[in-house]
Amino acid sequence: MRAVKEFIAHIPEKYAQTFKTDSGFKLHADRRFSLKRVGNTIVDIVELPFDYDGPIKVGAKILIDLTVLTWQSYVKGGESENKHLVDRNKGLYHIHPSFVILYQNEGEEWKAHNNNLLMKQVDVKHKEKSSLIITPKSSIKKKSSKKAMLEFVNEDAKKLGVDKGDVIYFKDDLVVDVYFENKHYWWTKNNWLIAVELKNAS
Numbered sequence: 712m713r714a715v716k717e718f719i720a721h722i723p724e725k726y727a728q729t730f731k732t733d734s735g736f737k738l739h740a741d742r743r744f745s746l747k748r749v750g751n752t753i754v755d756i757v758e759l760p761f762d763y764d765g766p767i768k769v770g771a772k773i774l775i776d777l778t779v780l781t782w783q784s785y786v787k788g789g790e791s792e793n794k795h796l797v798d799r800n801k802g803l804y805h806i807h808p809s810f811v812i813l814y815q816n817e818g819e820e821w822k823a824h825n826n827n828l829l830m831k832q833v834d835v836k837h838k839e840k841s842s843l844i845i846t847p848k849s850s851i852k853k854k855s856s857k858k859a860m861l862e863f864v865n866e867d868a869k870k871l872g873v874d875k876g877d878v879i880y881f882k883d884d885l886v887v888d889v890y891f892e893n894k895h896y897w898w899t900k901n902n903w904l905i906a907v908e909l910k911n912a913s
C-alpha cells in the first residue's frame with residue numbers, strides 16, 4: 712500500500728478499557744463517558760504521503776486528534792464505518808497532517824508537529840482582602856483559564872520568541888483538552904497566542 716496525500720497509521724484498537732490517573736491508579740472506563748481518557752491516540756506511522764519531505768519518518772509514533780477515532784458516518788439504523796478507516800483487518804487508517812499534534816521518530820524525543828502547541832495550566836494565587844471575618848487560609852490557589860506553561864513547542868513558535876517553560880496568554884475559547892501519557896494538556900496553535908510573560912518581570 713502507498714499513501715498519496717495522507718499518512719497511513721496502524722491503530723489495532725481505537726479504545727482502551729482502562730486508563731491511569733495522574734497518581735498512577737488504573738481505572739476502568741466506558742468510552743461513552745470517558746472518551747478522551749481511553750482513546751488510543753498514540754499510533755504508529757506505516758506509510759508517508761507521496762512526495763512528503765517533512766520530519767516524520769516511517770515507524771514514528773504520533774499523537775493524533777481524537778476526532779480521527781470518533782469520526783463516524785451515520786446511516787439509518789445505526790453507526791457506519793469510521794471515515795478514516797482504510798483496512799479493518801490490518802487496522803490501518805488514513806491521517807491528514809492537520810490531525811497530527813506531536814511526533815516521535817525512533818530514538819528521538821517527542822516534538823510538536825507543524826503549528827501545534829501543548830501547554831499545562833498554571834496555578835495563580837489570589838490573595839484575600841483584609842476583613843473582620845477569620846478564614847482558615849490567607850490565599851487561594853486557582854487554575855488560570857487564559858494562562859499556561861508551554862511544554863511542547865514547534866519551530867515556528869520558537870522563531871516568534873517562545874519556548875518550552877514560557878508562560879503564555881492565549882484565547883481560551885480556542886483550546887482543546889488532550890491527554891498525553893496520562894497527563895492533561897491544552898492543545899492550541901500559534902495563531903491563538905496573545906502574549907508571553909517576561910521571565911525577568913517583577
